[in-house]
Amino acid sequence: MNEGIASVATSPVLPVVRTRPANAWTSRAWNALLWGAIVLFLVNVGLMIAAVGVNSFATRWFGGWLPQGWTPSWYADAWKEFQLASILWVTVEVVLSVVLLSLLIGVPAAYTLARREFPGKRALLLLFLLPLMVPPITYGIPLATVLYQTHLGGTLTGVILANLIPAAPFVILVMTPFIEQIDPNLESAARVFGANTLRTFVHVLVPLLGPGILAAALLVLVRTIALFELTFLTAGPDSQTLVVALYYAVFAAGVRAPQSVDAMAMIYMAVTLVWLLIALRFVNPTQLVSRVREHPQH
Amino acid sequence: MAPSGASAAAKPQAWGEHLSATAVRRAGFDPALLLVVPAALFMLLLFVYPFVYGLVLSFEPKEGGALANYHHFFTSNRLWPTIGTTLKLAMPATLINVFVALPIAYRMRQPSPWRRTMTALLVVPITLGTVLIAEGMLTYFGPKGWLSQFLQAAHLYDGAIRLTHNYWGVLISLVVSGFPFAFLLILSYITGIDPVLARAASTLGADSRAQFRYIYLPLLAPGLAMCFCLAFVQAFSVFPSAVLLGAPAGPTRVISIAAYEAAFEQYDYSLASAIAMLMGFVQLLIVAFVLSLRGWFYKGPVGGGKG
Numbered sequence: 001m002n003e004g005i006a007s008v009a010t011s012p013v014l015p016v017v018r019t020r021p022a023n024a025w026t027s028r029a030w031n032a033l034l035w036g037a038i039v040l041f042l043v044n045v046g047l048m049i050a051a052v053g054v055n056s057f058a059t060r061w062f063g064g065w066l067p068q069g070w071t072p073s074w075y076a077d078a079w080k081e082f083q084l085a086s087i088l089w090v091t092v093e094v095v096l097s098v099v100l101l102s103l104l105i106g107v108p109a110a111y112t113l114a115r116r117e118f119p120g121k122r123a124l125l126l127l128f129l130l131p132l133m134v135p136p137i138t139y140g141i142p143l144a145t146v147l148y149q150t151h152l153g154g155t156l157t158g159v160i161l162a163n164l165i166p167a168a169p170f171v172i173l174v175m176t177p178f179i180e181q182i183d184p185n186l187e188s189a190a191r192v193f194g195a196n197t198l199r200t201f202v203h204v205l206v207p208l209l210g211p212g213i214l215a216a217a218l219l220v221l222v223r224t225i226a227l228f229e230l231t232f233l234t235a236g237p238d239s240q241t242l243v244v245a246l247y248y249a250v251f252a253a254g255v256r257a258p259q260s261v262d263a264m265a266m267i268y269m270a271v272t273l274v275w276l277l278i279a280l281r282f283v284n285p286t287q288l289v290s291r292v293r294e295h296p297q298h
Numbered sequence: 299m300a301p302s303g304a305s306a307a308a309k310p311q312a313w314g315e316h317l318s319a320t321a322v323r324r325a326g327f328d329p330a331l332l333l334v335v336p337a338a339l340f341m342l343l344l345f346v347y348p349f350v351y352g353l354v355l356s357f358e359p360k361e362g363g364a365l366a367n368y369h370h371f372f373t374s375n376r377l378w379p380t381i382g383t384t385l386k387l388a389m390p391a392t393l394i395n396v397f398v399a400l401p402i403a404y405r406m407r408q409p410s411p412w413r414r415t416m417t418a419l420l421v422v423p424i425t426l427g428t429v430l431i432a433e434g435m436l437t438y439f440g441p442k443g444w445l446s447q448f449l450q451a452a453h454l455y456d457g458a459i460r461l462t463h464n465y466w467g468v469l470i471s472l473v474v475s476g477f478p479f480a481f482l483l484i485l486s487y488i489t490g491i492d493p494v495l496a497r498a499a500s501t502l503g504a505d506s507r508a509q510f511r512y513i514y515l516p517l518l519a520p521g522l523a524m525c526f527c528l529a530f531v532q533a534f535s536v537f538p539s540a541v542l543l544g545a546p547a548g549p550t551r552v553i554s555i556a557a558y559e560a561a562f563e564q565y566d567y568s569l570a571s572a573i574a575m576l577m578g579f580v581q582l583l584i585v586a587f588v589l590s591l592r593g594w595f596y597k598g599p600v601g602g603g604k605g
Contacts, residue, residue, distance in 0.1 A: 135535030142352025
């Protein structure tokens with residue numbers, strides 16, 4: 001950090017860092033432009049969500065600002081028509097299994113990656129990073145081919161396995177820096193004071209890892225609910241998650257009333273947002289996307 | 299579920315031998331390494347193996363020689379233009395997302411209640427996912443949606459507004475889902491840069507713009523390149539919105555639609571794998587190109603921030 005300042009102070013770029021009289025007008029215009037862009041974006045996204053909400057309660061809505069009448073019956077309709085009860089159950093099964101298994105696979109791996117240096121570590125990190133850099137469709141299609149050949153395609157197991165591919169590396173990338181910042185001396189100290197492995201694990205590691213594991217679990221949960229492509233490629237008729245069912249409903253929009261599709265969209269949104277709100281209590285929003293911050297090059 | 303079973307078995311064993319770990323390490327083996335085995339096996343089995351399998355399969359077409367699939371791809375009018383179509387969508391979307399997000403994230407580099415609210419709000423479109431965005435856009439941006447009603451009522455634009463079932467619908471959906479992603483990622487990179495550096499520059503008389511050009515941009519270059527790649531990868535694999543919001547038969551027939559049709563409508567897994575491999579290849583080229591560009595900006599140590 002100090003070298004940073006020193007190099008700025010003595011570097012040859014100094015002449016270009018010239019004093020410029022602060023032009024209040026351009027800077028204010030620039031600010032207004034930035035805020036305008038962000039407000040425009042948020043307002044439009046907000047109205048977009050509101051439009052789906054309004055339509056899901058509409059009897060008929062052909063043009064005009066608001067629908068001709070209001071009814072809650074589309075929700076009951078969507079529930080029956082799309083068999084939402086079973087789809088929700090499948091979603092819960094998939095998401096919970098993915099969260100548990102990805103923690104079970106990911107946390108021990110993250111522990112080793114954080115605490116040990118060994119030959120091949122960089123190659124291993126690359127192996128865990130690649131699935132996050134390659135888009136799901138690219139590896140999803142060969143994966144679906146393999147799964148269908150092993151008769152796992154179209155089953156719940158297949159969907160869970162497919163969803164684990166981005167989830168497990170994500171847990172590793174979230175947990176590795178978290179474990180790194182836990183002082184290894186705490187583990188040694190516990191052992192010096194005579195704690196056996198089990199006690200060290202239960203009384204030292206678990207409480208320290210707890211917040212990190214919770215954060216990783218919530219992040220994986222929110223991401224898995226919304227992960228479309230892999231489930232879409234591997235799911236059969238009775239292993240669809242909510243997001244895939246929603247896709248098929250929108251895809252066949254001509255067949256069903258748009259209000260019914262929107263009611264289903266609202267149910268999906270409610271499920272996602274509830275978990276997002278819970279997650280936001282424990283994690284920083286940037287964690288949902290900044291999975292590559294601890295890239296090996298850093 | 300072999301990998302998880304192995305992980306459960308590996309955990310107690312490795313921790314159990316922790317005490318003698320130094321002794322064992324001297325002998326050349328560290329039991330803690332076993333902890334990483336289930337994850338590595340899992341990735342090899344479910345990521346690397348299918349990839350290699352797909353690569354081999356793509357050279358074993360239903361009929362013709364080893365390269366028949368690739369030959370077919372580049373000679374078929376239904377297939378090879380999909381690369382251009384996809385790039386024409388993904389490139390502008392990525393450029394908009396990254397280069398609009400950059401000044402806004404830079405503006406919000408100081409922590410403030412606004413920033414907390416903004417980041418929390420922007421996370422919503424990401425978590426809702428592309429399918430819901432597509433459905434919302436069909437309602438909101440459609441010819442009878444609120445947006446076109448508003449534009450006509452305000453006499454901002456009087457013609458027919460067509461923002462769905464064409465190129466623009468898909469592009470907008472890519473911005474709606476991609477912009478928050480780019481913003482949050484860049485914000486997390488910017489807040490990782492030590493503000494002391496900028497304060498030092500400002501002591502030397504650098505205004506906000508000079509601080510950006512000479513302090514933040516060089517330190518940000520690797521992160522920006524990474525962000526561009528990730529945003530591009532997302533946009534390049536556009537699938538649900540290209541089908542639901544675009545014109546999947548024509549102007550928005552992207553490469554992932556072609557791959558999907560080959561696999562699940564023609565059941566030609568070999569051709570589908572070939573398309574998926576080409577898709578990965580094109581995207582890898584762009585990623586490699588962008589990552590090599592960042593060398594232009596800055597050649598010093600990549601850290602520089604508070605880490």
